[in-house]
Amino acid sequence: MTKYKVGYLIGSLATGSINRKLARALTLLAPESLSFTEIVFKDLPLYSYDYDPDFPPVARKFKDAIKAADAVLFVTPEYNRSIPGGLKNAIDWASRPYGTNSFTHKPSAVIGASPGAIGTAVAQQSLRSVLSFCNSPQMNAPEAYIHFTPGLITDAGEVTVESTEQFLRQYMVEFHAFIARVLSVLPPEA
Ligand code: FNR
Secondary structure, three states: OOOEEEEEEEOOOOOOOHHHHHHHHHHHHOOOOEEEEEOOOOOOOOOOHHHOOOOOHHHHHHHHHHHHOOEEEEEOOOEOOEOOHHHHHHHHHHOOOOOOOOOOOOOEEEEEEEOOOOOOHHHHHHHHHHHHHOOOOEOOOOOOEEEOOOOOEOOOOOEOOHHHHHHHHHHHHHHHHHHHHHHHHOOOOO
8 A cells, every 4th residue: 555644633732632532543543554743733823924924933844744744634622613723723824825825735634522422523514614725635534523432542542442443443544545546636746
């Protein structure tokens, strides 16, 4: 299988984030043909187009990290029926300056966990809308709304429920296949 580099963004900045546990599980369950790097955004200032003529180093590094990835994976909580502000701010940085949108033709997938039964479904719809505008080809299926019950995933990323483990494993198999399909027609720019 062709190897791909996946950059992943965790929507939560919380130290005990259940979405960080989910991200860890996904990296452990994924096919070996996928490698993973977290794309960190917590140090980005709040975006304004005043920065466009001269992006600060932290923002350049952030955009470079997305460029270096063959695909991006968003693992995000739902905050007030949308994505957390920090993640939206990061996407806004990545999308600018005009003409340098980091997500153009970059394959992506969205997943999230919540203690509530709808498992971030509304936030994911919101994020999908943003990524559509950013011209990122998105994996449509499988969708993944993870209802995070206590102990479902350990801090080390071990999934304690067999059916969930199988589902997440298959999700990453599908993501690999999706990346391959997209990059076969939209090769990354040099
Ligand atoms: C939440 N939470 C939440 N849950 C949900 O299912 N839908 C929602 O709209 C919200 N809104 C919301 C807003 C804010 C500001 C907070 C802090 C929390 C609960 C949320 O799912 C829960 O705190 C998760 O643990 C968040 O994921 P992380 O940060 O632990 O990964």
